[in-house]
Amino acid sequence: MERGALGMSGAALGSGSFVGKGIVSKLSKFSQEVPISSSSGKTKICQVRAVSTDSSKTGHRGRREQNVDGEFYVDRSCIDCDTCRWMAPDVFRRAGEQSAVYNQPSTPESRLRSLQALVSCPTGSIRTVTPSKDVLQAQDTFPLPIHEDLRGVYHCGFHSEKSFAASSYFIQRQDGNILVDSPRFSERLAKRLEELGGVRYMFLTHKDDVADHKRWQKRFNCERILHAIEVVPDTAEVEMKLEGTGPWTLGDDVELIFTPGHTRGHVCLFLKDRGAMFSGDHMGASMENEMFLDTVHNWFSVEKQLESFEALTSYNFTWLLPGHGRRLKFQDVDEKNAAIRKVVNDHRGLSSGRWN
Ligand code: SF4
Numbered sequence: 001m002e003r004g005a006l007g008m009s010g011a012a013l014g015s016g017s018f019v020g021k022g023i024v025s026k027l028s029k030f031s032q033e034v035p036i037s038s039s040s041g042k043t044k045i046c047q048v049r050a051v052s053t054d055s056s057k058t059g060h061r062g063r064r065e066q067n068v069d070g071e072f073y074v075d076r077s078c079i080d081c082d083t084c085r086w087m088a089p090d091v092f093r094r095a096g097e098q099s100a101v102y103n104q105p106s107t108p109e110s111r112l113r114s115l116q117a118l119v120s121c122p123t124g125s126i127r128t129v130t131p132s133k134d135v136l137q138a139q140d141t142f143p144l145p146i147h148e149d150l151r152g153v154y155h156c157g158f159h160s161e162k163s164f165a166a167s168s169y170f171i172q173r174q175d176g177n178i179l180v181d182s183p184r185f186s187e188r189l190a191k192r193l194e195e196l197g198g199v200r201y202m203f204l205t206h207k208d209d210v211a212d213h214k215r216w217q218k219r220f221n222c223e224r225i226l227h228a229i230e231v232v233p234d235t236a237e238v239e240m241k242l243e244g245t246g247p248w249t250l251g252d253d254v255e256l257i258f259t260p261g262h263t264r265g266h267v268c269l270f271l272k273d274r275g276a277m278f279s280g281d282h283m284g285a286s287m288e289n290e291m292f293l294d295t296v297h298n299w300f301s302v303e304k305q306l307e308s309f310e311a312l313t314s315y316n317f318t319w320l321l322p323g324h325g326r327r328l329k330f331q332d333v334d335e336k337n338a339a340i341r342k343v344v345n346d347h348r349g350l351s352s353g354r355w356n
Contacts, residue, residue: 205280229265261305
């Protein structure tokens, strides 16, 4: 899309506490929907029940010995993305450089959270000893409302290994619902999104987190938005290509902010009326629930990323919804800005720098 076509409005923490984003393991059987290609060339969606495995099995799909005994366990294919640990912190935790079950779920709520984590796991690494009949019910709970104070904003679950396990979000709004980055394609999820009004736009923060964008576009006939710099052959047919440095608007309530650094053409989405910043891989939150700049997976320029961090002090948001890591809710804009300044100062080695 040409600059302005959307409506132009004018114009780190220490590494090591984030996720194993760069680790790639092969997808295996998931306890959920899988696409099957038929001889006619058409794709069908089949339901696959939770996978029952021999818990003594060794190798890639074997049960990690760090799991406690019981029904749920994490196998050795875990890529340490952290998702299960923030979705069901009472059940999953980090043990070594992978997740493990440290408490078996003991209440219906805890079991549901564990199954939601199982559905969301990008590598199908969460398993049950016997097929779990309620996994399909857990699938139907997505998208999950994020918080009562953040109306109409949902976590899609169904993380994809193709997007290095990134979270995607669904935003309900008057001028057309938005899918922020791409979840793994699931017809069950698509039906739920349809019930919530469907998808008019699919906003892609940058080239890494596009996963099944083609299937979502086909399912909803939505318009995909991506900065032109981020376009690669796989995304060449994206409907709207942002040009220049913006900002761009999408109605009165959404501003798209150019935030180069992680990649050359990264863009964040600011949902103004709800004070929420969807930060993709630009700005994250660590396992210690602190704002985070990931220098390990920086593909362009850390210095540019720091400049883009600084620029976000002029935006009034208190919710940070990142592609990787945990969500943050700040008490107010001052607290958010203090967190940004801390990251910038820490990375620049400033104890009292220009921000103080
Ligand atoms: S969600 Fe899956 S891949 Fe991610 S940390 Fe948990 S078990 Fe590992």
